[in-house]
Amino acid sequence: MAKTLDITRDCCPMTFVKVKLALAKLQSGEELDVLLNEGEPLNNVPRTATEQGHQVLSIRQEGGFHHVLIRKA
């Protein structure tokens, strides 16, 4: 079961900060389901997660938001 993190009400830079800190708390192989807005968070959260070696499993839209599912490296 993936842990969830809602950053739809957060602004830069806390969007990235919260994702980074949430991933740091997970064990390798665990998943994080990030709910975020389009624009800056959607453009950059998946990209920076990949850069840090994590795996972006899926990105799906739900209403006005997007779910990004990340597996920790």
Next chain:
Amino acid sequence: MEAKEKLSIVCFSGDFDRAVAALTIATGAAATNREVTLFFTFWGLNIVKKRGGHRWTGRGILARFFNFLMGGRNNLPLSRLNFGGLSPKLMTGMMKAKNVATLEELFEAAKELGISFVACEMAMHILELKKEDLIDEVTEMIGVSTFLDRSRDAKIIFI
């Protein structure tokens, strides 16, 4: 994975808005996999003093007087339209209302992200501050040559 990109920020200013800018860039960079160093010097030292308000920190009479007038993180002035310290409080309220991280939240995030905090030895010497006058996260007092040496492969920003 390739070596981490490095970012060093010289926090020279003790202004509220500039401190917010420095910490926003620092936390954003650390959260996106960069190795970040914050080098606090001169007015910037006010941001990392242990005692956040107008307190007689320091050793000699003049230094204590200076430190009292400057204060610390709880009373950083806005660089413009400070209105005797009212504006930073109003600004913090506006930031909260808009869900933007406040200075204190950014500061806590910086600690959690493992950003490296260092202080300028020379500025501390002038203001007669000791390491114990600064928050524990400030791990070292270093000079410009150590700072430049550590920032050899880093981008340096001066705020």
